[in-house]
Amino acid sequence: MRSRTIPMREVYVWELPVRVYHWVNMLCVIALCITGFVIGNPPAFMNGTEAYFNYWFGTVRFVHFVAAFLFFFNFIFRTYWGFAGNEFARWTNFIPLKRCQWKEILDVIKVDILQLTHKKIDSIGHNALASLIYFLTFLIFLLQCLTGFGMYSAMSHSSFPKLFAWIVPMMGGDISVRFLHHMLMWGFIIFAIVHVYLVFYHDYIERRGVTSSMIGGWKFIEEDVIERHDAKTEECPKN
Amino acid sequence: MENKHLSFYEEVRRDGSSRRDFLKFCTTMAAFLGLESSGVGQIVKALETKPRLPVIWFHFQECTCCSESFIRASHPIVANIVLDKISLDYQETLMAASGFQAEEAYKTVMAKNPGEYIVMVEGSIPTENEAYCCIGGRSALQILEEAVKNCKAVVAWGNCASSGCVQAASPNPTGAKPVHKVISGKPVINVQGCPPIADVMAGVVVHLLTFGRIPQLDELNRPKAFYSRRVHDTCYRRANFDAGLFVESFDDEGAKKGYCLYKMGCKGPVTYNSCGIIKWNDGISYPIQSGHPCIGCSEAGFWDNGPFYQHLPSVKGFGIETTADNIGVGLGIATAVGVAGHAIVTNVRKKKELSNAPEAVSAVEKPKV
Amino acid sequence: MAERIVIDPITRIEGHLRVEIEVNNGVITDAFSAGTMVRGIETILKGRDPRDAWAFVGRVCGVCTSTHSLTSVRTVENALGIAVPPNAELIRNLMANALYIQDHVVHFYVLHALDWVDVVSALKANPAEASRIAQSISSWPKSSVGYFTDVQKRFKNFVESGQLGIFANGYWGHKAYKLPPEVNLIAVAHYLEALEWQKEIVKVHTIFGGKNPHPNYLVGGVPCSINIEEANAVNAERLAMVGKLFEDAKAFVNQVYIPDLLAIASFYKSDWGAIGGGLTNYLSFGDFPMNGYNNPESFKMPRGAILNRDLSKVHEVKAEDPNQIQEYINNSWYNYSKGDKVGLHPWEGETHLNYTGPKPPYEHLDFSQKYSWVKTPRWKGYPMEVGPLSRMLVGYASGRPDYKEVIESTLKTLGVPVAALFSTLGRTAARGLETKLVCDWALESFDQLLANIKNGDSRTMNNAKWEPASWPQSAKGIGMVEAPRGALSHFIVIEDKKIANYQLVVPTTWNASPRDLNGKRSAFEESLIGTPVADPKVPLEVLRTIHSFDPCLACAVH
Numbered sequence A: 001m002r003s004r005t006i007p008m009r010e011v012y013v014w015e016l017p018v019r020v021y022h023w024v025n026m027l028c029v030i031a032l033c034i035t036g037f038v039i040g041n042p043p044a045f046m047n048g049t050e051a052y053f054n055y056w057f058g059t060v061r062f063v064h065f066v067a068a069f070l071f072f073f074n075f076i077f078r079t080y081w082g083f084a085g086n087e088f089a090r091w092t093n094f095i096p097l098k099r100c101q102w103k104e105i106l107d108v109i110k111v112d113i114l115q116l117t118h119k120k121i122d123s124i125g126h127n128a129l130a131s132l133i134y135f136l137t138f139l140i141f142l143l144q145c146l147t148g149f150g151m152y153s154a155m156s157h158s159s160f161p162k163l164f165a166w167i168v169p170m171m172g173g174d175i176s177v178r179f180l181h182h183m184l185m186w187g188f189i190i191f192a193i194v195h196v197y198l199v200f201y202h203d204y205i206e207r208r209g210v211t212s213s214m215i216g217g218w219k220f221i222e223e224d225v226i227e228r229h230d231a232k233t234e235e236c237p238k239n
Numbered sequence B: 001m002e003n004k005h006l007s008f009y010e011e012v013r014r015d016g017s018s019r020r021d022f023l024k025f026c027t028t029m030a031a032f033l034g035l036e037s038s039g040v041g042q043i044v045k046a047l048e049t050k051p052r053l054p055v056i057w058f059h060f061q062e063c064t065c066c067s068e069s070f071i072r073a074s075h076p077i078v079a080n081i082v083l084d085k086i087s088l089d090y091q092e093t094l095m096a097a098s099g100f101q102a103e104e105a106y107k108t109v110m111a112k113n114p115g116e117y118i119v120m121v122e123g124s125i126p127t128e129n130e131a132y133c134c135i136g137g138r139s140a141l142q143i144l145e146e147a148v149k150n151c152k153a154v155v156a157w158g159n160c161a162s163s164g165c166v167q168a169a170s171p172n173p174t175g176a177k178p179v180h181k182v183i184s185g186k187p188v189i190n191v192q193g194c195p196p197i198a199d200v201m202a203g204v205v206v207h208l209l210t211f212g213r214i215p216q217l218d219e220l221n222r223p224k225a226f227y228s229r230r231v232h233d234t235c236y237r238r239a240n241f242d243a244g245l246f247v248e249s250f251d252d253e254g255a256k257k258g259y260c261l262y263k264m265g266c267k268g269p270v271t272y273n274s275c276g277i278i279k280w281n282d283g284i285s286y287p288i289q290s291g292h293p294c295i296g297c298s299e300a301g302f303w304d305n306g307p308f309y310q311h312l313p314s315v316k317g318f319g320i321e322t323t324a325d326n327i328g329v330g331l332g333i334a335t336a337v338g339v340a341g342h343a344i345v346t347n348v349r350k351k352k353e354l355s356n357a358p359e360a361v362s363a364v365e366k367p368k369v
Numbered sequence C: 001m002a003e004r005i006v007i008d009p010i011t012r013i014e015g016h017l018r019v020e021i022e023v024n025n026g027v028i029t030d031a032f033s034a035g036t037m038v039r040g041i042e043t044i045l046k047g048r049d050p051r052d053a054w055a056f057v058g059r060v061c062g063v064c065t066s067t068h069s070l071t072s073v074r075t076v077e078n079a080l081g082i083a084v085p086p087n088a089e090l091i092r093n094l095m096a097n098a099l100y101i102q103d104h105v106v107h108f109y110v111l112h113a114l115d116w117v118d119v120v121s122a123l124k125a126n127p128a129e130a131s132r133i134a135q136s137i138s139s140w141p142k143s144s145v146g147y148f149t150d151v152q153k154r155f156k157n158f159v160e161s162g163q164l165g166i167f168a169n170g171y172w173g174h175k176a177y178k179l180p181p182e183v184n185l186i187a188v189a190h191y192l193e194a195l196e197w198q199k200e201i202v203k204v205h206t207i208f209g210g211k212n213p214h215p216n217y218l219v220g221g222v223p224c225s226i227n228i229e230e231a232n233a234v235n236a237e238r239l240a241m242v243g244k245l246f247e248d249a250k251a252f253v254n255q256v257y258i259p260d261l262l263a264i265a266s267f268y269k270s271d272w273g274a275i276g277g278g279l280t281n282y283l284s285f286g287d288f289p290m291n292g293y294n295n296p297e298s299f300k301m302p303r304g305a306i307l308n309r310d311l312s313k314v315h316e317v318k319a320e321d322p323n324q325i326q327e328y329i330n331n332s333w334y335n336y337s338k339g340d341k342v343g344l345h346p347w348e349g350e351t352h353l354n355y356t357g358p359k360p361p362y363e364h365l366d367f368s369q370k371y372s373w374v375k376t377p378r379w380k381g382y383p384m385e386v387g388p389l390s391r392m393l394v395g396y397a398s399g400r401p402d403y404k405e406v407i408e409s410t411l412k413t414l415g416v417p418v419a420a421l422f423s424t425l426g427r428t429a430a431r432g433l434e435t436k437l438v439c440d441w442a443l444e445s446f447d448q449l450l451a452n453i454k455n456g457d458s459r460t461m462n463n464a465k466w467e468p469a470s471w472p473q474s475a476k477g478i479g480m481v482e483a484p485r486g487a488l489s490h491f492i493v494i495e496d497k498k499i500a501n502y503q504l505v506v507p508t509t510w511n512a513s514p515r516d517l518n519g520k521r522s523a524f525e526e527s528l529i530g531t532p533v534a535d536p537k538v539p540l541e542v543l544r545t546i547h548s549f550d551p552c553l554a555c556a557v558h
């Protein structure tokens, strides 16, 4: 029984490059987690045969490395888009350098995480906490690429992975690098669980169409939020 | 590393003695050694020709397995190294002299060959209390610092001297440190392994002598010729790894067929050494070939990367066998529970908002932005 | 007039040993032995996986490499109740046998020989005469005139280079050297041969354990698998190599080591067969099970203790009895939580470093206070000598025929009484005779291994208790081994699948320890008392007796 109506408008937040980045990234992460997990804990699969007839573990590693290259360059591309893309894709969203961003982070914690109050967070793109989390995720992406290519450099004779050869000695040997790389996989898995949940949560609570926004690029945003955003009167523009 | 060491003859001449004095010395020496007069010519020749490279070999906190490995060298064999190639002037395991005569041996080398001698070190140096390792009443640290002052280069034998080895494993009760952490200003060659492969040790010595310079080193000062490949990259069981054929428990069917030891905790994929190529004891075998996973004995800190029979180290502060995956699964479950809890709480606490939520009226206009 | 002499470092041993002696009128009247290096490995073991312990304790010593690892796997198996398959037991025997042979030969030629052999005198030898003597004592093929001429020439060139290397500053020309130049030359030749040969027998370790020093061990069995139809396992080729290595070892021991030993002993028996006896109590844990480690009757080397040199009685040894083995620290740089005046059974043992000696550099240690890193173990309160001599005596006193045979024939050849065994020379001879026995035993174990495989048993591992989930909440274990240098025991307490306490009581700990609460000396110190020293500046006599124990200080302190 809805008592009021609120005027909303469709806003184009996620440009095509961001959306393509997102889904390529998701597919890579899924592939890397599955193959990575198998690399760390290979099942007793074809035992009883001769090495000559098999290469499945080699293939798993191959898929891991192919996905790894894709993942890495996709990430590099997204970094570039942080400078070239629209205001919602900008790098400034992700690093909370402004006070108001921190205020919003606190608000999000109060409203969505602890649910102490029930006012709505008025952001068009990512809210400030989500942005910060994505930023940390980007750092983990980077670390995973560094440790991954660091390990890979010892197995490869091509020049690109060799650029990462310094990482292993710096981090105190292959085993610690591998350990960190393996640990971070769990970071990805946990991020994904929380992330997907929160996407649905926000859709459920705010009804702005976040889920579909990563497919089509459009969100539903309240008129007043858009007006405040366009007026640019507030310390923090609502993006 | 050109050998600028003066021959005995040159040294005598430099000290201002004549060739006559020199010949007289040779004759006296021959008499002392009980040689016929014909032997004098030989002495003259030997003392005039190029001397062998003087080497001082110290033992500090160690187990002497590096010395033991060294005497297993097969090309060249150790007798040839010691008699023909270097002048091993101080080596406690092998030398005849004891006590102050022994100490005199290395002091003489240091005094007579400044800048020319090589210091080889077996063992780590305790720093928690210097008295944890004393020789002749002096501490390892005092002895080493004095000896390296005028040396040409330092060879750190084995994991002890290169990274502290077992005594530096947690909690490192004696504050054991490798050579490169307690001295500075001299090139240190880390010949890794616990112990290093005999023929690798001989190879390093031969390199120094034959090519007259220090071998090319990697970022951790290990000679590239022996430590630039992972055991895994040269392992003959590698085909089984790629085929995903693994030993599942010791002496199972896979073990009897020589499957890969990855799941038994093999550290070959994270260990740089020549075991797969040079192998041990004149090419007979190496740990993996004899059925035991590599424990990573040529890597710094490998003792604390255990348990050995596990693919990745246990996570410190949890029980033994607590792996990254145990913790990951635990955190994953906790997250899922947290998420589910949050969802339930949301439905309870935001009930009002949800039922009162205003109806959205979407404008069909073109968006701004 | 008393003179205090310091010998530090004692070389041609393993590790860091300092000996201070008091000489009165040319005779040693008091002696102190101190271990001067510590690593704290017992402390490092705490909290670790018991299955990993073999690798840590293996690194206690690379000279008796593998012996601590063997002891450790036995200790953990004892705690967890694991019985290893017969083949694993035999392979462990073969590895231990190979160690004995290598270690004893290296000790005799490389570490000990220079106490009896004057290298410089060998330069004066007549190679033809050396060849004649060599051929008269052995059928070893390398004994031609040309061979000895070449060796001598090589040494001459070396000496004449003026760079004497490891032979510099030796005690050459000391009047206690008694061998004729020709025997010295034979010994020098065999020094070089032994050095080259010893690297062969260790290949037994490489085949079964993947490397030497520090071969791999495994709780529950041995890591290598046997599969005679497979290139990747122990197959006929690998076994054939093991067989050949032991055949060659037996030839070297019987044709080189034993003849040289007897030849040298015949020149020194009159005095050194009566010097350096020291303690009168001897301990052996026994070893080389031929039918399961829990069945000591099957041991090739019997277990037991001898008190007061009474060879008519062999006392029973029980390491788990809290009143039998105890370690004291009243003269060692440690603390016990119950004070320094107690002895602790190793299950309750503690290792807290507490250095109270002089700050280095120092001239002398203060012997009225703690003076060593070596703890002081006692058996039922007695100081015990351990090592080859103790084992030979226990074997002899137990009436083992193989022991009786070699001991009696040797005593007869040398024309000396049984009492001559209680001496420096007796210790050195016992080591050689034992090596001879070990060569035979190795071939026996080898044959048994082949027979098992032929009968279809190729198991080398018992996996039943591999997973920690199958272990009890807490457990205690003891492992005993006869290491080349003597009775070796490890003690473990496992709590919560982790090592709660791990203590090692090591052969050289028994022999090199400082004195106990009653002021009683241990073997090194006691054996020096009464030794004549011709020239205190050149204490060759001290080296002879100390070296006769084959000291290992890395072991002793750990």
Ligand code: HEM
Pocket: A028, A029, A032, A033, A035, A036, A037, A039, A040, A041, A061, A064, A065, A068, A069, A071, A072, A144, A145, A147, A148, A149, A151, A152, A178, A181, A182, A184, A185, A188, B269, B311, B312
């Ligand atoms: C989402 C990102 C990634 C995840 C979740 C992931 C996960 C994993 C895991 C769990 C392992 C097994 C570690 C072990 O236990 O041994 C692994 C191995 C490895 N990963 Fe990744 N990884 C990722 C990205 C990358 C990237 C970007 C590279 C770059 C080349 C890379 C290269 C490697 C390499 C070289 C190995 C070792 C493979 C081997 O030696 O067999 N990974 N990865």
Ligand code: HEM
Pocket: A018, A021, A022, A025, A026, A029, A030, A078, A089, A125, A126, A127, A130, A134, A137, A192, A195, A196, A199, A210, A211, A212, A213, A214
């Ligand atoms: C492994 C899986 C995933 C990863 C690693 C991941 C990662 C990310 C990242 C890094 C962003 C920020 C995008 C940017 O600004 O460039 C993002 C945003 C987003 N993702 Fe994912 N994602 C995953 C799965 C999913 C799934 C399965 C969905 C949909 C059901 C989804 C929906 C969204 C949405 C709607 C946004 C925008 C959120 C907002 O506006 O706050 N993601 N995701």
Ligand code: NFV
Pocket: C014, C061, C062, C063, C064, C065, C067, C068, C483, C484, C485, C486, C488, C506, C507, C508, C509, C551, C552, C554, C555, C556
């Ligand atoms: N003492 C001693 Fe060892 C021996 N044998 C071991 O237990 O030498 Ni390194």
Ligand code: SF4
Pocket: B062, B063, B064, B065, B066, B122, B123, B157, B158, B159, B160, B161, B165, B166, B193, B194, B195, B196, C059, C062, C214
């Ligand atoms: S590196 Fe290993 S083998 Fe060498 S001395 Fe140290 S513990 Fe012994």
Ligand code: SF4
Pocket: B231, B232, B233, B235, B236, B237, B238, B239, B241, B259, B260, B261, B262, B266, B267, B268, B269, B288, B294
């Ligand atoms: S046995 Fe070890 S080193 Fe060899 S292929 Fe397998 S994992 Fe690599």
Ligand code: F3S
Pocket: B194, B231, B271, B273, B275, B286, B287, B288, B293, B294, B295, B296, B297, B298, C211
């Ligand atoms: S344990 Fe060491 S010996 Fe080689 S195979 Fe591994 S590096």
Ligand SMILES: [Mg+2]
Pocket: C042, C375, C503, C504, C505, C506, C557, C558
């Ligand atoms: Mg102890």
